[in-house]
Amino acid sequence: MSLSVRILGASGGIGPNRRTTSILIDEDILIDAGIGVGDLTLSELQKIRHVFLTHSHLDHIGFLPMLADMVYSPDSPPIQIHALPATLKALREHVFNWVIWPDFTCLPTPAQPILEFRPIGSEEQVTIGSREVRALPALHTVPTVGYGVIHHDGMGFAFTGDTTSSEALWDALNALPYLDLLMIESGLPDEMDSLADLSKHYTPHRLSDDLDALRHDPRIAITHLKPGHEMAIRQQLQQSQYASRMVLLEGAERFELHAQNRTLKAG
Structure with missing residues (x-):
């Protein structure tokens, strides 16, 4: 068994070959x-039965209306929208x-809609087959969560959503039983730290500091780089002690997570 993580979009903006945030778990x-x-x-869209939204900003919800318009089938149950x-x-x-x-x-x-809204609270969880999806506390300019996806056979993926430093987030990540892949943002370069503070995004320096709190040892997938600042962010992340475990997402990446022996970091 494996847990499939397909990155459909990971950019902090639009432009040629840039897609904003969306991640397909299994099918x-x-x-x-x-x-x-x-x-x-269309066939892939029609297989989606659950959508978990991190927050209400347009780059994270913009194609949900089009998805709803495309997937109607009289024989299909509603798509569950968890948020x-x-x-x-909103x-x-x-x-x-x-x-x-x-x-x-x-x-x-009303009795058989295409979408069904399902409220979820921070740190609540939803079980879908052999997978458990946990909401993770995050800190952004609007109410926000990340999500951890745990496969019962022993695999784990987490996406923080848009966030800045939050002790509660790292506590929740450390509480996950498995974490093989962590998808986390670094949206702005270090020299834009003041703007990052206002807009509640990570910079490379802040992210590297906070990764010290993580007791798991996952591969780290960096997302949400703002167009025009990608090169500076890349160069600054290369200075991180975690650089060897990082991959900077461009979209279209696929990860297959398998159960394996793992240990927590000391400390």
Whole structure:
């Protein structure tokens, strides 16, 4: 058994060959619904049964309306949309409001809608087959969570969502039983630290410091690099003591996680 993690989008912006955040777990779980969702085939889209949203910003939810429009089948159950209550409220009021987009939580009928909203609290969990999806506390400019996906056979993936330094996040990551791959942002270069503080994003220096708190020893996938700053961020991350374990995501990467013997870092 393995846990499949397919990166559909990992950019902090748009442009040629850039897709905003979206991650496909196995074939049926989507974490965030950025531009990368648009690269899936119709058959792949129709296999998605659960969408876990980290927060309400457009680069993370922008293609959810189009997904809803594409996947209708009279024989299929609703797609479960899991998110914080504040995120679901934002979707109802500002997206699925019959002005920006039809309300697919009551179409084609209220009894059998295309989308079904499922509120989730920070550090709550949802079991889907052999996988457990845990909400992880994160710190951003709007209510935000990350997600840990644990396979019962002993594999683990975590995505922090958009976040800055948060002791609660690292405590939650350390509480995961397995962590083979950590996807975490470093959106702005060190010289933009003041802006990063205001917009609640990581810089390479802040991220490297915080990784010291992690007791697992995963591969580290860096996401959300802002266009125009990629080269500076890459160069600064290369100075990190964790550089040998880092991969800077460009989108279209696939990771197959397998159960293995592992140890926690000392300390």
